[in-house]
Amino acid sequence: MKAAVYDNPGIPAVLEYVDMPDPACGPGDVLIAVESISIEGGDLVNRRSTKQQSRWIVGYAAAGTIVAVGENVKHRTVGQQVAAFDMQGSHAELWAVPETRTWLVPDGLSMAEGAVLPISFGTAYHCVSTKGQLQAEETVLIHGAAGGVGLAAVQLARQAGAQVIAVASGNDRQARLRALGATHLIDRHNQDVVEEVRRLTGCKGADLVIDPVGSTLQGSLSALAPEGRLVFVGNAGGGGLAVELWQPMQNNQTLHGVFMGALFERPAVHETVDALLKSATDRRLEVVIDRTFSLKDAASAHEHAETAKPLGRVVMKV
Template sequence: MKAAVYDNPGPPTVLRYTDVPDPVCGPQDVLIAVEAISIEGGDLINRRSTPQRSSWIVGYAAAGIIVAVGENVRDRRVGQRVTAFDMQGSHAELWSVPVSRTWLIPNDVGMAQAAALPISFGTARHCVITKGRLNEGETVLIQAAAGGVGLAAIQLARQAGATVVAVVGGRERQARLTALGAAHVIDRFEQDVVGEARRLTDGRGVDLVIDPVGSTLQASLSALAVEGRLVFVGNAGGDGLDVDLWSPMQNNQTLHGVFMGPLFERPAVHRTVDELLNATAERRLDVVIDQVFPLREAARAHEYAETAKPLGRVVMTP
């Protein structure tokens, strides 16, 4: 099969499109003929890390058609459309993943949407609802609101009855975020995020912050109200996660760290992805795709995902 692989960590140019052996479908796995691959933030970080072996295939998320099932698999069959998550291997024509990390795709959901949904919307829901405990009438600040998790969080928070304050770089994205449910959009290039968050809440601060950036954690804490909650997930900014915890202690604020990798197989979390897929099929959620590249141009797709500040997910097709 064809795949995008790398031998040494580095920039997007380390990726090469080449022939590799087909994956083996284990007894608890399904083998997927990949039709859409979602480039996740973790893929970009992992590509800059030392691979476990040569010709390593990066990639967390993809969707396609099941072409084989393991001998112990009972609830999947050949021909079904599925989307999947795993810690590596999605940047390829074929992908073998544990059946417990797959979800059936409703008929009215496209492959690109399905590939991008589990990580972005599954993560956003866990942050906003499960850990963030967002209530109707509260105000939530969403950092990096134009990213996949941010766009999902806007929609889920608005549907929960909250006032959404979205942080983004550049005015040209404001209309799209507003259409998805943001009541206010802060341009971090031109405005002081903390000052605006305080102004919009009459000095009180926001009830909840969702922060997938990491390097913005100190500002996120400063924007919080007394007894507010901060949920931080990932480290898209690439810097250290150092913050001064004296103020959060004094203000009785709560910090929740979220790392979704080990959570998707938990039954409750797994079911939420099914619910989100159904909501997408019913047009109650919008999975935003910024750009689609062929897999043979994986290096260019990664470069775009890293530097172009896409609105939503970047997808590749084999």
């Protein structure tokens, strides 16, 4: 099979499109003929920083058709179209993943949408509802709102009846976010986020802050209302995640870290992703795809995802 691989980490150009052995389908696995691949933030982090002992196939998320199943597989069959998640291997023509890390792609949803949705919307739901406990009429501040998780969080927060303050730059990106449900927009390049949040909330602060950036955590705490909740869900900004905790202790604020990983295999989380796939099929949620590349152009696709400030996810077709 063909795959995009690297051994020494670095810039997108370290990715090579080469022949690799077909993956083995284990007893609890399904083997997927990949059709669409979603480039996730973790894919970029791994490629930049994680050294491998040999050629390694990067990639967390993809969708395609099952072409083989392991002997212990009970709920998947050859020919089904599925979305899948795993810690590596999606940047390839074939991908073997545990049955428990797959979801059926409903009729009416494209394979590209199926590839993107589980991680972006599953993570956003966990941040907004499971950990964030967002309620109607509350105010939520969403950093990195033009990214995959941010776009999903904006939509889910609006459906929950909250006031949504979205941080994103550029008129076109802000207009799209407003159409998806953002109540207020902040451009961090031209505005002070903390000051704007305090102005918009009458100096109270946001009840919930969702922060996938990391480098903005101290500001997120300053923008948070007393007894508010901060959910941090990544480190897209790079650097350390150290914050001063005296202020949140005094203000009785709650900090939640979210790393989905194996959480996707928990029955409640798995069922939530099924429901989100159905909502996207019914067009109650919109999966935003910025641009589509071919797998053979994986280096260019990673370059675009990393430097072009895409609105939504970058997808590769096989």
